[in-house]
Amino acid sequence: xxxxxxxxxxxxGRLTLTLALLIALIVIGNGLVILQFERARSRTxxxxxxxxxxxxxxxxxxxxxxxxxxxxELVQSKDVHRFTSEAGRLSTTFLNQTHLTRRTLAYLGPxxxxxxxxxxxxxxxxxxxxxxxxxxxxxxxxGDWEVARLHLDNELNRIETITSAQVKSINxxxxxxxxxAVAQMRDAQRRVLFIVPATxxxxxxxxxxxxxxxxxxMLEQRMGGTPG
Amino acid sequence: MGKRVRALAVFLLGMAxxxxxxxxxxxxxxxxxxxxxxxxxxxxxxLQQFTQETGIRVKAIPIADASRExxxxxxxxxxxxxxxxxxxxxxxxxxxxxxxxxxxxxxxxPEISQLEPQLLASYTVNGKLxxxxxxxxxxxxxxxxxxxxxxxxxxxxxxxxxxxxxxDRIQQGERAKGNKDFWGYVWQGSVxxxxxxxxLEWQASAGGGRxxxxxxxxxxxxxxxxxxxxxxxxxxxxxxxxxxxxxxxxDSMLVFDAGRAAFSRVWFLxxxxxxxxxxxxxxxxxxxxxxxxxxxxxxGGVAGSVATLGGAGTGVSMHSTHRQEAIALVRFQLHxxxxxxxxxxxxxxxxxxxxxxxxxxxxxxxxxxxxLVARPSVVAGDxxxxxxxxxxxxxxxxxAGQTGAAEAAxxxxxxxxxxxxxxxxxxxTADKTAERDP
Numbered sequence: 001x002x003x004x005x006x007x008x009x010x011x012x013g014r015l016t017l018t019l020a021l022l023i024a025l026i027v028i029g030n031g032l033v034i035l036q037f038e039r040a041r042s043r044t045x046x047x048x049x050x051x052x053x054x055x056x057x058x059x060x061x062x063x064x065x066x067x068x069x070x071x072x073e074l075v076q077s078k079d080v081h082r083f084t085s086e087a088g089r090l091s092t093t094f095l096n097q098t099h100l101t102r103r104t105l106a107y108l109g110p111x112x113x114x115x116x117x118x119x120x121x122x123x124x125x126x127x128x129x130x131x132x133x134x135x136x137x138x139x140x141x142x143g144d145w146e147v148a149r150l151h152l153d154n155e156l157n158r159i160e161t162i163t164s165a166q167v168k169s170i171n172x173x174x175x176x177x178x179x180x181a182v183a184q185m186r187d188a189q190r191r192v193l194f195i196v197p198a199t200x201x202x203x204x205x206x207x208x209x210x211x212x213x214x215x216x217x218m219l220e221q222r223m224g225g226t227p228g
Numbered sequence: 229m230g231k232r233v234r235a236l237a238v239f240l241l242g243m244a245x246x247x248x249x250x251x252x253x254x255x256x257x258x259x260x261x262x263x264x265x266x267x268x269x270x271x272x273x274x275l276q277q278f279t280q281e282t283g284i285r286v287k288a289i290p291i292a293d294a295s296r297e298x299x300x301x302x303x304x305x306x307x308x309x310x311x312x313x314x315x316x317x318x319x320x321x322x323x324x325x326x327x328x329x330x331x332x333x334x335x336x337x338p339e340i341s342q343l344e345p346q347l348l349a350s351y352t353v354n355g356k357l358x359x360x361x362x363x364x365x366x367x368x369x370x371x372x373x374x375x376x377x378x379x380x381x382x383x384x385x386x387x388x389x390x391x392x393x394x395x396d397r398i399q400q401g402e403r404a405k406g407n408k409d410f411w412g413y414v415w416q417g418s419v420x421x422x423x424x425x426x427x428l429e430w431q432a433s434a435g436g437g438r439x440x441x442x443x444x445x446x447x448x449x450x451x452x453x454x455x456x457x458x459x460x461x462x463x464x465x466x467x468x469x470x471x472x473x474x475x476x477x478x479d480s481m482l483v484f485d486a487g488r489a490a491f492s493r494v495w496f497l498x499x500x501x502x503x504x505x506x507x508x509x510x511x512x513x514x515x516x517x518x519x520x521x522x523x524x525x526x527x528g529g530v531a532g533s534v535a536t537l538g539g540a541g542t543g544v545s546m547h548s549t550h551r552q553e554a555i556a557l558v559r560f561q562l563h564x565x566x567x568x569x570x571x572x573x574x575x576x577x578x579x580x581x582x583x584x585x586x587x588x589x590x591x592x593x594x595x596x597x598x599x600l601v602a603r604p605s606v607v608a609g610d611x612x613x614x615x616x617x618x619x620x621x622x623x624x625x626x627x628a629g630q631t632g633a634a635e636a637a638x639x640x641x642x643x644x645x646x647x648x649x650x651x652x653x654x655x656x657t658a659d660k661t662a663e664r665d666p
Contacts, residue, residue: 116259116310117289123301124292131297135418135474144471146409150482158264162290169287 015213022206029199036188036195042111043184049112050174056104057118057167063097064125064163068156075136075149083140091133098126115173118166125159132156256550257285258557261305262316263298263540264290266362278560284553296421299324299613306545313548314557316540319350320421320605322358324613329358329543335555336360339562342501350602351541353609359541360562361500366535366600367425368496373522375402375490384524388433388459391491391527395467398490407488412467414480414489419624422477424603424616425536426493427623430456432601434529437653439619440604440644445653448619449641456529457626457633464627473628487519495538496523501566537602611648618643 011019070090074083101122105114132155139148260275267290275286289312291301299321305311306328317325333340333356340348343361351359369391371384375398385391395412402410416422432438434456437447447453464470475483477495484492525533542561544554605612622640625631631639641652 113310116305116312117261117287119310120261120289120291120301120305120312123304124297127297127300128292135476135479138418138474139471142469142471142474144469144474147469147471147475147479147483150486151476151479154478154482159292162264162292165290 011214012217015210015217018206018210018213022203022210025199025203025206029195029203032195033192033199036191040185040188043181045109045111047174047177047181049108049114050170050177052104052108053114053118054167054170054174056101057163057170060097060101060122061160061163061167063094064156064160067091067094068152068160071136071152071156072149075140075145075152078145080140080143084137087133087137091129094129095126098122115166115170117169121162121166124162128155128159255283255285256553257287258314258550258554259287259289259312260314260557261289261291261302261312262362262542264292266290266316266540274561274564277564278557281560282553282556284550284556286557296613303328306547309545309547309549311545311547313545313550313554314542315545316362316542317359318421319347319359319537319539319541320603320612320616322351322541323353323605323609325543326353326356326358328546330546330548330551331356331358332360332544332555332558333357336559336562339559339566342566344500344502346537346600346602347500347539347541350537350539350606351543353606359543360558362540362542362561362565364498364500364537364539365495366498366537367429367493367526368535369524369526370484370492370494370521371524372398372487372490372519374520376522384522385491385527386533388430388527388529392463392467395490399467402490409488411469411483411489413463413491414468414472414475414483415493416475416477416480417464417468417473417624417627418476418479419620420476421603421616421620422475423620423623425538427457427460427619428536428601428603429493429526429534430460430529432534433526433531434459435531438601438604440607440615440648440650441653442607444607444650446641446644446648446650447653448622448644449637449652452530454633454637457623457636461627461629461633473624484521485519493526500539532599534599534601537600608648614647615644618647 067090071087074086074090077083105119108114132151136148136152139145139151262271267288272288275288279285292298298318302315302317302321302325306315306325317329336357340357340360344364347361347364348357351357351361369384376382376384376394379394379398379401381394385394391413399410399412415426417426428439430436431448431453434452436450436453436456439448440446464472469483472480480489480492481494483489484494526535527533542558544551544558548554603612603616605616608615618640622631622636622643626633626636644650645652
C-alpha cells in the first residue's frame with residue numbers, strides 16, 4: 001500500500017468517528033479551560049479597574065482638600081493682589097489633577113466602565129470650580145472677605161462632600177467586587193479541576209480504544225492476507 | 229457501540245454545561261442624578277423604600293447644582309447609555325434636554341391630571357412631557373421679623389419704595405449699634421440664573437414686561453424696565469453690599485442667616501398638586517436661620533407683586549437600558565411627593581396669597597396683586613440659554629455701572645431679536661407705568 005493510494009488513510013467508518021470524537025474532546029476540553037481563564041481574567045481586570053479608580057478618587061480627594069486649604073489661606077490673608085495672582089494658579093494645578101484622573105480612567109481600557117457618579121463629579125468640578133473662583137475673586141475685589149470665606153466653605157465643602165460620597169461608593173463597589181472575584185476564581189479553579197482530569201481520562205480512554213481497534217484491524221488484515 | 233457513543237455524547241454535553249454555565253445575573257441598578265441641594269434624608273429614604281418594594285436598586289448621584297453648569301453636565305452625561313437613567317432637571321432646561329428625555333405622558337396619565345398645570349407647562353416641549361415636578365419654588369421676601377418690630381413696622385414691605393425706606397432705616401439703626409457690616413437688602417446679583425429671576429421680578433412688577441411674552445414678542449427696551457434696572461443699580465452701596473454682584477442664592481442666604489441683613493430674596497418651596505396649591509403653604513428650601521424671620525410676597529410696583537417660578541422636575545433618559553424600571557421609580561416618587569404634600573421642608577410656614585392673584589391693599593392704598601411668572605424658557609425653546617445669557621449680561625453690566633440702563637436695554641433688544649427672531653413690542657402695562665410713576 002502506497003501513500004498515494006486512496007485507501008491508504010481508510011480506517012473504516014467507526015474508527016473515523018472515534019478519531020473525530022477524540023479530536024473534538026481535546027478541542028472542547030482545552031476550549032473550556034481557556035474560557036475559565038478568560039472569565040477569571042475579565043473579573044480580575046474589573047477588580048483592578050475598580051481599585052485603580054479608587055486610588056484615582058482618593059488622590060483627587062486629597063488634591064481637593066489641599067486646594068480648599070490653600071484657597072482658604074488666601075481668603076484669610078485678605079490680600080486682594082495675592083488672591084487674584086495665586087488663586088488662578090491653584091485652580092490650574094487642581095484642574096490638571098482632574099485631567100490626570102481622566103487619563104488614568106482612560107488607561108483602564110474600553111472594557112472597564114468607570115463609575116458614572118465619579119465621572120459626573122469630575123465634570124462637576126471641571127465646570128464649577130472656575131466659576132466659583134470667579135465669584136470669589138469678585139467678592140475679594142469688593143472687599144467682602146467674610147462672604148468670600150462663607151462662600152468658599154459652603155461651595156468647597158459641598159464639592160468635598162460629593163467627592164467623599166463618590167469615594168465611598170467606589171469603595172463599596174470594591175467591597176462588592178472583591179468577594180465576587182474570589183468566588184469567580186474558586187469557581188474557575190473548581191471547573192478547571194473537573195475539566196482537565198475529565199478530558200484527560202476520557203481522551204486516554206478513547207485513545208486506548210482507538211489504538212486497540214486500529215491494532216486489531218491491522219492484525220485482522222494481516223491474518224486475513226497470510227495463507228494459514 | 230451506539231450506547232457507547234450516546235454515553236460519550238452525554239459526557240461531553242455535561243462537561244460543556246459545567247464549563248459554560250453563567251453566574252446568576254446581578255440585580256438591576258438605576259442611576260439617579262439630582263442636584264446636591266436636593267440630596268436630603270427624605271429623598272434617600274424614599275429611594276430605599278423603592279428598593280425594598282421593587283427589588284430595584286438605585287444609585288444616587290448628587291452633583292453640583294449651579295443651574296447653568298448643571299445643564300452643561302446633564303447634556304454631556306445624557307448623550308449615551310453610560311449616563312444616569314433618571315435625572316432631575318431645572319424646569320428652564322426642558323427644551324434643551326428634550327431630545328435626550330422620553331415622553332412621560334403616556335406612562336403617568338392618572339398622576340398628571342392631579343398636578344398643577346402651570347408647572348406641567350414648563351416641562352412640556354412640543355407636546356412632549358419631558359419631566360414631572362420634583363419640587364416647585366417661587367421667589368419671596370424673607371425678613372427679620374424681630375427687627376421690623378423693633379423699628380416699629382407692623383408689616384413687611386409691599387412696594388419696592390417701602391422696602392428701600394425700611395431697609396435704609398434698619399440698616400442705619402443697626403450700624404449705629406456697632407454692626408458695621410449690616411445691610412438692608414441682599415439678593416442674587418452674580419452672573420447666573422438667580423439674577424435673571426431677580427431682574428424679571430423687578431421688570432415685571434414695574435410693568436416692563438416679561439422679557440419674551442407668551443405671544444412671542446420681546447419686551448425689554450421700555451421705560452418701565454429701564455427704571456426698574458436703574459432702581460436696582462441705586463441699591464448697590466446704599467442698601468445692598470457692593471459684593472452683591474457676586475452673590476448666588478446660597479451667599480445671600482448665608483449673609484442673611486448670619487444676621488447681617490434685614491431683607492433677603494429667597495426661594496420658597498410650594499406644593500406641586502392642584503389641591504395642595506389651594507392650601508397655599510410654602511417651605512424654605514434650606515435649613516432655617518438662627519435669626520427670627522418672616523416671609524412675605526415680593527415687593528411690588530404698579531403691576532403688582534411678581535414671583536418667579538422655579539423648581540426641578542424628574543425625567544427619564546432616552547438612552548436608559550432600564551426604561552420601565554426608571555418610569556416605575558418616577559411614578560413611585562411622584563406618588564410619594566403628592567401624598568406627603570412635600571412636608572419634607574424643615575421650616576413649614578403658612579404663606580397666604582402665595583400663588584393666586586389675590587387683592588392686597590397696600591399701605592399706600594393702591595390695589596396690588598401677586599402673580600407667578602415663568603421665565604421664557606418654553607417660548608424661547610432651545611434659544612433660551614443664549615437669550616438668558618445676554619439678558620443676564622446686560623442687567624449685570626448696568627448694575628456694575630459699566631453701561632447705562634437705556635443703552636443696555638436697546639442693545640439687549642437687538643441681541644434678542646437676532647437670537648430668537650421674534651418682533652419687539654411695548655408691554656401694555658409699560659404705558660400705564662410711564663403715566664403713573666413720578
